[in-house]
Amino acid sequence: MIxxxxxxxxxxxxxxxxxxxxxxxxxxxxxxxxxxEAKSFGGAVTGGSLAAIGTHMHGLAEFAVMSHACDLWRDxxxxxxxxxxxxxxxxxxxxxxxxxxxxxxAWVAEERALGAECRMLTPAEVSEVEPHLTGPLLGATFAPDxxxxxxxxxxxxxxxxxxxxxxVALDHTPVAALLTEAGRINGVRMADGTxxxxxxxxxxxxxxxxxxxxxxxxxxxxxPRQAQCLATLRQPAGTITRVVTAVESRxxxxxxxxxxxxxxxxxxxxNTVVDFIDxxxxxxxxxxxxxxxxVLSSIDxxxxxxxxxxxIPLLRSWVRFEAVSPDSRFLAGTLERDGLWICAGDNGxxxxxxxxxxxxxxxxxxxxxxxxxxxxxxxxxxxxxxRHGRAA
Ligand SMILES: Cc1cc2nc3c(=O)[nH]c(=O)nc-3n(C[C@H](O)[C@H](O)[C@H](O)COP(=O)(O)OP(=O)(O)OC[C@H]3O[C@@H](n4cnc5c(N)ncnc54)[C@H](O)[C@@H]3O)c2cc1C
Numbered sequence: 001m002i003x004x005x006x007x008x009x010x011x012x013x014x015x016x017x018x019x020x021x022x023x024x025x026x027x028x029x030x031x032x033x034x035x036x037e038a039k040s041f042g043g044a045v046t047g048g049s050l051a052a053i054g055t056h057m058h059g060l061a062e063f064a065v066m067s068h069a070c071d072l073w074r075d076x077x078x079x080x081x082x083x084x085x086x087x088x089x090x091x092x093x094x095x096x097x098x099x100x101x102x103x104x105x106a107w108v109a110e111e112r113a114l115g116a117e118c119r120m121l122t123p124a125e126v127s128e129v130e131p132h133l134t135g136p137l138l139g140a141t142f143a144p145d146x147x148x149x150x151x152x153x154x155x156x157x158x159x160x161x162x163x164x165x166x167x168v169a170l171d172h173t174p175v176a177a178l179l180t181e182a183g184r185i186n187g188v189r190m191a192d193g194t195x196x197x198x199x200x201x202x203x204x205x206x207x208x209x210x211x212x213x214x215x216x217x218x219x220x221x222x223x224p225r226q227a228q229c230l231a232t233l234r235q236p237a238g239t240i241t242r243v244v245t246a247v248e249s250r251x252x253x254x255x256x257x258x259x260x261x262x263x264x265x266x267x268x269x270x271n272t273v274v275d276f277i278d279x280x281x282x283x284x285x286x287x288x289x290x291x292x293x294x295v296l297s298s299i300d301x302x303x304x305x306x307x308x309x310x311x312i313p314l315l316r317s318w319v320r321f322e323a324v325s326p327d328s329r330f331l332a333g334t335l336e337r338d339g340l341w342i343c344a345g346d347n348g349x350x351x352x353x354x355x356x357x358x359x360x361x362x363x364x365x366x367x368x369x370x371x372x373x374x375x376x377x378x379x380x381x382x383x384x385x386x387r388h389g390r391a392a
Contacts (some may be wrong), residue, residue: 004190006198006213009232010365011188013175013212014202015149016046017351018343019171019204021358022157027165029362029370034196035167036188038174038208040374042155046212048229048320050259050269051154052243052352053148056091057107058349062329063114065379067372069356073149074159084153085264092121092130093247094305095139104141104247109141118143130242134303148261151351158355166327177207177215178340185216185339200365202341207323209344217234218335221388222345224321227271228290230298233313234266241295244305257348258301268312270298290317322348325388332357332383333364341365342385357383 012019012028015037026033053073055066077086095104108118121140126133129142163169179187181193187197203209207224214220239262246258260270295317303310325331325345330353331344343361346353356371360379363369369376 001136001159002043004075004170004173004194004196005034006170006317007187008032008168010200010202011036011198011200014038014205014208015041015159015169015171015190016044016204016206017042017049017155017158017354018206018346018357019202020155020162021354021362022202023164023167023169023358024158024162024355025358025362025370026155026365027162029366029368031362032052033162033167034198035162036173036175036190037167037171038205041159041169041173041224042152044156044270045227045338045346046351047152048190048227048318049148049151050261050271051151051352052091052146052259052261053086053149053352054091054143054243055116056111056141056143057093057245057247058352060110060114062382063111063116064220065360065375065382066352067115067230068375070147072313072355072359073147073352076161077149080157080161084157085150086147086154087149087264088145088147088260089242090129090144091143091243091245092126092127092133093141093143093245094133094137095247096137097143098138100247101138104139107247108141116143116144123369128243130240132239132306132308133244134286134307137305141247147322148243148263149351150264154351157320175212177210180216180337183337185337188385198216198339200339200341202361202365203335203344206344206346207321209323209342213335213342216337218337218340220331220342220344221326222323224330225324225348226319226346227322228294228317228319229269229271230290230295230317231315233315234269235262235312237262237266239309240268259304260302267304267315268309268360270302284290290319297374314373321351324347324348327387330357331385331388332361332381333380333385335385
């Protein structure tokens with residue numbers, strides 16, 4: 001076991017894809033970060049993700065930074081020999097009513113105006129693009145650039161890259177509290193009482209960032225929300241070739257989210273939430289089982305869209321806790337104490353943004369931006385934690 005260092009220039013708390021990306025970007029910027037993960041790297045929401053990487057229907061304000069986020073994933077795959085199954089398979093947004101047709105066409109027009117290659121599909125074109133998608137659709141949107149990655153393998157790749165660049169990353173090392181001196185954050189206290197001094201601390205602990213902030217009286221507006229997923233037994237390759245989502249979804253399970261795709265392993269993965277499910281207090285860490293209503297509504301949706309898959313055998317299900325902020329957008333930036341930063345509040349689509357957010361935050365922390373100036377400015381405005389007001 002590697003002994004805990006007594007101090008670090010920057011401590012990153014949380015080893016999901018966001019904390020890993022922050023550690024990578026800091027290490028690449030010449031800072032030697034210490035990354036502390038309570039359990040296993042990528043074991044929380046990161047490992048339970050469907051990890052689609054795309055800009056489609058994520059909000060036009062974020063379009064530029066998200067396009068760059070997608071480029072960063074493509075570049076990482078190219079540079080590393082793609083050990084994490086980056087697969088540019090495209091995304092279909094299925095449409096079942098006239099309202100969906102109208103809003104889908106509006107999204108496509110607006111995204112095309114910003115340079116995206118998406119387009120509308122007629123039902124006949126949908127069957128050409130996705131042969132088993134034969135449910136009662138009025139049409140679809142199509143974004144050919146959307147990719148997926150294997151969430152565990154991608155987290156492992158970012159971890160390896162961060163370590164190679166000089167980051168020290170330790171798992172099974174929970175942080176209990178932040179340390180302060182004269183109003184400045186100056187380190188962390190570990191669960192076993194050990195103290196580690198740090199010039200800067202980054203909270204990248206998903207919904208758990210809230211309770212770590214509370215250790216110094218900061219009330220972060222990040223709350224946990226259940227997201228759940230079902231996986232089938234392995235199916236023949238090509239059973240589903242694209243990421244299939246509902247066009248009315250706006251990137252987030254609360255909006256009636258549907259996402260279906262086939263993993264490289266052959267399993268068909270789907271997360272469908274029809275009713276928003278409240279998270280019981282204190283239940284951020286584990287949950288006994290996926291609610292049966294979710295399983296039934298998911299199967300209904302899958303068989304409505306893909307009637308040929310009506311008899312498909314399910315293998316497993318899981319629940320994870322996503323971190324949600326009041327306006328469903330990340331909080332990435334400095335907090336109200338010197339030396340304290342946050343990068344959390346993913347609203348269920350933080351895999352895509354993670355590499356970009358890591359670079360953004362590393363630029364803010366070091367004062368030497370790696371993103372180009374316009375993107376750095378955009379990200380600062382979009383993700384400024386102060387937009388929700390300063391906590392007490
Ligand atoms: C079913 C599902 C589908 C999804 N699909 C997509 C998708 O298609 N595209 C997309 O972009 N995103 C998707 N997401 C969301 C995406 O997975 C998350 O936004 C992303 O993984 C968040 O990463 P994170 O590092 O912030 O959080 P986490 O992975 O939760 O990492 C936080 C880490 O902090 C650690 N931690 C907690 N407390 C402490 C402590 N005291 N000390 C040290 N460490 C601590 C935890 O153990 C955890 O590992 C999906 C999520 C789910 C569940």
